[in-house]
Amino acid sequence: MGAIDVIADLRELAKLTSTADGAQRLAWGPIWRDARAWFSSKLATLNLTSEIDAAGNSWVMLLGSSDRTVIIGSHLDSVPNGGWLDGSLGVMVGLEALRMFRGQRPPVTLKVVDWADEEGARFSRSLLGSSAASGSLDVTEVEHLADKGGVTLTDALKQNGVELSRMHESQKYLKAINAKAYLELHIEQGPVLEAANKSAGVVIGTFGVERHLLRFVGQAAHSGSTPIPMRKDAFLAAAESALAFREIARKYTTPAARVVCTVGTARVEPGIVTAVPGVCEISLDQRALDARVLAQMLADARAASWRIASENNVSVEWKRIWSIDPRPFDPKLIRLCEDAVREVTGDAPHLPSGPLHDAAEMVPHMPVVMMFAYSSNGLPHCKEEDTPEPHLTKAFEAFLLLVRKVVLSKD
Numbered sequence: 001m002g003a004i005d006v007i008a009d010l011r012e013l014a015k016l017t018s019t020a021d022g023a024q025r026l027a028w029g030p031i032w033r034d035a036r037a038w039f040s041s042k043l044a045t046l047n048l049t050s051e052i053d054a055a056g057n058s059w060v061m062l063l064g065s066s067d068r069t070v071i072i073g074s075h076l077d078s079v080p081n082g083g084w085l086d087g088s089l090g091v092m093v094g095l096e097a098l099r100m101f102r103g104q105r106p107p108v109t110l111k112v113v114d115w116a117d118e119e120g121a122r123f124s125r126s127l128l129g130s131s132a133a134s135g136s137l138d139v140t141e142v143e144h145l146a147d148k149g150g151v152t153l154t155d156a157l158k159q160n161g162v163e164l165s166r167m168h169e170s171q172k173y174l175k176a177i178n179a180k181a182y183l184e185l186h187i188e189q190g191p192v193l194e195a196a197n198k199s200a201g202v203v204i205g206t207f208g209v210e211r212h213l214l215r216f217v218g219q220a221a222h223s224g225s226t227p228i229p230m231r232k233d234a235f236l237a238a239a240e241s242a243l244a245f246r247e248i249a250r251k252y253t254t255p256a257a258r259v260v261c262t263v264g265t266a267r268v269e270p271g272i273v274t275a276v277p278g279v280c281e282i283s284l285d286q287r288a289l290d291a292r293v294l295a296q297m298l299a300d301a302r303a304a305s306w307r308i309a310s311e312n313n314v315s316v317e318w319k320r321i322w323s324i325d326p327r328p329f330d331p332k333l334i335r336l337c338e339d340a341v342r343e344v345t346g347d348a349p350h351l352p353s354g355p356l357h358d359a360a361e362m363v364p365h366m367p368v369v370m371m372f373a374y375s376s377n378g379l380p381h382c383k384e385e386d387t388p389e390p391h392l393t394k395a396f397e398a399f400l401l402l403v404r405k406v407v408l409s410k411d
């Protein structure tokens, strides 16, 4: 029972919704609907049924003796050719928590939520269902979205009984819950727990993100005829800046707090082997858990790019692509999570979450904590994604213990 059941459920779901290339539970599509129908059949064995809110999120409730509610959430949708644990891990452990309290009347109510379209793999807007429920979704920013096949988001939602213009009504559903806590177990999708050989870790919050596009403009010139001192090479300015950004990440990383800076894209013009690049565009993605540190990292990056641009006789312009504030989790829940992880695994490493999760959307509304499970090779979003079974078992045990602790904790 317990962890063994969860693993059996996960294998069954993977078998039903994967091909040789991995999980295919793309949100709003037929295999995702199959996954949800399969989940409903599991609920039926517990005499429970789910209800769908206005944003397509699926909720199931086990009534307790009070309306104070502990929510366990994650997502059944996957990217194309995705892994067997991303998202489904958190939903399946929620199912196990329902089984754990079956036939009893727990002191608080339990809800398990399967958020709709966490991945954003089809329409490029992640956290769609949870952001609608939390009130941070701006419909005007997504109403024009279409998938690769030209199907609009509006139509895809409609096929699933969801009206884009009414998704915000899911806020009422969330607000009506007398929430005591939101808990989420997720595979780490990074190498930290594996490197420390730890089955589970306590997540202290999700990183804030500053994402910008930098455009360096110099002068395109012939590679043979233009002497080095006379060049205005936009690529070299961008490349030097990228190295400076790595130094900024090193400077602000402390033993207690890791930060990151990433240049993920680079494009040069004219893009010819015999031309000095006149234009170079790079992206910069900066992440930190402390808002003041993130602001300082951004200021340092701007200053470095301006200095380097001027040293290279080029100009640089910054354009913000996207940003989000850091979302620190609840200190009291972090302590309970730490107790649970330590009791099961002997140790309780703390780590921030670099990727965003639905949990981040719940932070403004209720106390939140996440637990991460060991991730083999730190590989996410692919069929190789895995947590070896002994680690998986421990992570489930720790999370179910956390659920019990939170359910029984005094407010």
Ligand SMILES: [Zn+2]
Pocket: 075, 086, 087, 118, 186
């Ligand atoms: Zn996920």
